[in-house]
Amino acid sequence: MTVNISSIRQLRERLQGQLFQPGTDEYDDARKVFNAMIDRRPALIARCVDVADAIAAVHFAREMDLPIAVRGGGHSVIGSAVCDEGLVIDLSEMTDVQVDPITRTAHAAGGTTWGGFDRATQAYDLATTGGIVPSTGVGGLTLGGGIGHLNRKFGLACDNLLSADVVTADGRLVTASANENEDLFWGLRGGGGNFGVVTSFEYQLHPVGPVLGGEIIFPLDQAKTALRFYRDWSTDAPDELRVDAALVSTLDGPGLSFEVCYCGEIDTGEKVLRPLRQLGSPRLDTIDSVPYETVQNLLTDVFQPGMRHYWKSGFVREFSDDFIEALLDFFVADMPAPFAAIAIEHLGGAVSRVGAWDTAFGHRQAQHSVLILRMWQNPADSDANIQWGRKCYSVVEPFLESGAYVNYLGEEGEARVRSAYGANYERLAALKSKYDPTNVFRFNQNIKPASSTA
Structure with a gap:
C-alpha cells in the first residue's frame, strides 16, 4: 500500500522517533527480524521513543487503514514483528x-x-x-x-x-x-x-545471586540411558532446578546436551546435580557456580543474527521408553547437518501450581515440552530443513498433547492456534x-x- 507524501509528512511531525520508508537508507535494516526467512516490506516503520509515539502511530494507522505490526525484540519465528504494506510500530528504542x-x-x-x-x-x-x-x-x-x-x-x-x-x-x-x-x-x-x-x-x-549452571554433553551412544535417567530425575527435582535435554547436531558433532540452572544454595545444588554429573562418561561438563547472566547467555553464540529458522513444538503427554526410542531412532537414522536440535524443556514446579484458568496461558500440568529446531543460512537449503523438521514432528506427535506453546508456534493454521490457547x-x-x-x-x-x- 502506498501512503501519500503529505500523510507521511504529518506522521513524521507527530513522532519524536524516526520514520523509515522504502528507499531510505536504513529501511532494509529496520525491517530485518530474528528469522532470516522473513522478508516483508512494510509501507512505513515508526521507531517510537515514548508512549506518545506509539499512540500517534496507532491513530495514524487507523486513519490510513494500514495494517499494524508491533515490534519489541523481533524474535517471533513467524516474523510477526513486521508486515507487508502496513505500519510497523517499532519499540526497539524504548529500553529503559x-x-x-x-x-x-x-x-x-x-x-x-x-x-x-x-x-x-x-x-x-x-x-x-x-x-x-x-x-x-x-x-x-x-x-x-x-x-x-x-x-x-x-x-x-x-x-x-x-x-x-x-x-x-x-x-x-x-x-x-x-x-x-x-x-x-x-x-x-x-x-x-x-x-x-x-x-x-x-x-x-x-x-537471584550466583547459580549453579552450565552444560553437560554426552555422546550419542549414552543418550538412551541418560534420557531415561533424566525423565524420572527431572520430574522429581526440586523447584530450584531446571535442566533441559537436547539431541543436537553442531559443528562439534552430534550429542545429547543438558543445559543446567540451579538457583538455590550452591552446596545443595551440588548434591542435587551429582547423580547427573556421575552418569556415564560425558565428553563435556562446564557446570560451576556462575552469575545468573552467564547461564542466560549459554545460547547466545548459537542464536546468531541472520540465520533461517524452522520450529515445531508441543507439550509432552507421554515421556515413555517408546518416546525416547522414537526420538533416538529418528535422530540417528536421519542425522541432520548443523544446526539442529530436539530440545526437551523442563517445566512443572511453580508453573503447575497456577490454575489453568487463572491466566490466559493454560498449559499448566505439562512437566516437559519439546521444541524441534532447525537453523541454516543458505536459502537453497530451506526445503530440506523444513521437511526434516516436519518429519521429526510426525515421529514425536503421538506422544504429545494437542496444545502448543504460543511463542514457539509457526504458521500452522487456525485449528492449531485454537489448540495453543486451549480451553481459554x-x-x-x-x-x-x-x-x-x-x-x-x-x-x-x-x-x-x-x-x-x-
Missing part, C-alpha cells in the same frame, strides 16, 4: 528499565530485551523468569507465557507480571493489573500480542471483541473477535 530493590519490582519499557533487563536487575542480585536468549524481547515472551530458566522456582514470566501499560486499538492508553482492567490483565498473560501495543511491563523480582480460547475471543473488535492487532497467533470473521 527501572528497578526498585526495596519492593523488588522492575518497570521495563516495551522494547526491552531480556539481556538488558537482566543487566539492570542483576545489579541488585534480583531477577525474574525471562527468555533464555538475551536478544529476545520481554514483551513477546511475557505475552505468550514466558518459559525460562527460573520457571520452576518462580513461575512463568507472565506469572510475575504485576501490571502493563497498553495502547489499545482505538489509541487509548490503559493500565492493566489485578486491580485495574482485570480482564485485560488476564488476557495479556498468555494471549499474545492480540490486545494492543504494550509500552511498559511491571514485574515482580526475586533474589473462547474467553480470549470475547476479550478480543471488547478491546480490538475489528482485529487491528492480527499479526500474531491471532485470536479472532467473538462472532467475527475479521
Whole structure:
C-alpha cells in the first residue's frame, strides 16, 4: 500500500522517533527480524521513543487503514514483528528499565530485551523468569507465557507480571493489573500480542545471586540411558532446578546436551546435580557456580543474527521408553547437518501450581515440552530443513498433547492456534471483541473477535 507524501509528512511531525520508508537508507535494516526467512516490506516503520509515539502511530494507522505490526525484540519465528504494506510500530528504542530493590519490582519499557533487563536487575542480585536468549524481547515472551530458566522456582514470566501499560486499538492508553482492567490483565498473560501495543511491563523480582549452571554433553551412544535417567530425575527435582535435554547436531558433532540452572544454595545444588554429573562418561561438563547472566547467555553464540529458522513444538503427554526410542531412532537414522536440535524443556514446579484458568496461558500440568529446531543460512537449503523438521514432528506427535506453546508456534493454521490457547480460547475471543473488535492487532497467533470473521 502506498501512503501519500503529505500523510507521511504529518506522521513524521507527530513522532519524536524516526520514520523509515522504502528507499531510505536504513529501511532494509529496520525491517530485518530474528528469522532470516522473513522478508516483508512494510509501507512505513515508526521507531517510537515514548508512549506518545506509539499512540500517534496507532491513530495514524487507523486513519490510513494500514495494517499494524508491533515490534519489541523481533524474535517471533513467524516474523510477526513486521508486515507487508502496513505500519510497523517499532519499540526497539524504548529500553529503559527501572528497578526498585526495596519492593523488588522492575518497570521495563516495551522494547526491552531480556539481556538488558537482566543487566539492570542483576545489579541488585534480583531477577525474574525471562527468555533464555538475551536478544529476545520481554514483551513477546511475557505475552505468550514466558518459559525460562527460573520457571520452576518462580513461575512463568507472565506469572510475575504485576501490571502493563497498553495502547489499545482505538489509541487509548490503559493500565492493566489485578486491580485495574482485570480482564485485560488476564488476557495479556498468555494471549499474545492480540490486545494492543504494550509500552511498559511491571514485574515482580526475586533474589537471584550466583547459580549453579552450565552444560553437560554426552555422546550419542549414552543418550538412551541418560534420557531415561533424566525423565524420572527431572520430574522429581526440586523447584530450584531446571535442566533441559537436547539431541543436537553442531559443528562439534552430534550429542545429547543438558543445559543446567540451579538457583538455590550452591552446596545443595551440588548434591542435587551429582547423580547427573556421575552418569556415564560425558565428553563435556562446564557446570560451576556462575552469575545468573552467564547461564542466560549459554545460547547466545548459537542464536546468531541472520540465520533461517524452522520450529515445531508441543507439550509432552507421554515421556515413555517408546518416546525416547522414537526420538533416538529418528535422530540417528536421519542425522541432520548443523544446526539442529530436539530440545526437551523442563517445566512443572511453580508453573503447575497456577490454575489453568487463572491466566490466559493454560498449559499448566505439562512437566516437559519439546521444541524441534532447525537453523541454516543458505536459502537453497530451506526445503530440506523444513521437511526434516516436519518429519521429526510426525515421529514425536503421538506422544504429545494437542496444545502448543504460543511463542514457539509457526504458521500452522487456525485449528492449531485454537489448540495453543486451549480451553481459554473462547474467553480470549470475547476479550478480543471488547478491546480490538475489528482485529487491528492480527499479526500474531491471532485470536479472532467473538462472532467475527475479521
